[in-house]
Amino acid sequence: MHQFLINASIQIIPIxxxxxxxxxxxxxxxxxxxxxxxxxxxxFATVLEGTYNEVMQVIHQVNEFLYEKGCAEWVTNCQIQIRSAGHITASVKTExxxxQ
Structure with missing residues (x-):
């Protein structure tokens, strides 16, 4: 995957x-x-911003942590936005x- 910035949201719902x-x-x-x-x-969710590999690693770490610490069950909701030819940041979308 390219090295442009992407953004993603992650929401953890423990059951x-x-x-x-x-x-x-x-x-x-x-x-x-x-x-x-x-x-x-x-x-409702946490927005992450970094390269694809960085963001996906964090999502993986969160799920691994929950598993290793014995969380019985959870839902991970993710949304990922990727732009092929450049950065996509949360601030560009919300600024x-x-x-005011």
């Missing part, structure tokens, strides 16, 4: 009874924070709405 689902989500966000990939936490 668990062992602890509050937000605890699992918080731990998943900690993995993202430690990854070095640019991110923005939202109320016009943030002007």
């Amino acid at each position: 668990v009874l062992d602890k509050h689902p937000y605890q699992w989500v918080d731990e998943a966000i900690a993995i993202i924070q430690q990854s070095g990939v640019k991110y923005e936490v939202g109320p 016009k709405f943030n002007r």
Whole structure:
């Protein structure tokens, strides 16, 4: 895959009874924070920005973490946007709405 920036959203939905689902989500966000990939936490999903390989590695790390720590079951929802000939960033898509 090319080395342009892509962006993706990841949403983790734990299906668990062992602890509050937000605890699992918080731990998943900690993995993202430690990854070095640019991110923005939202109320429903976290947006990631980096190269394809970087972003996919973070998604893999989050799922591996949940598995290794014994999360009984979860759903990972992802959306990935890739532009063939250049960068695609979250700010390009949202900056016009943030002007005041």
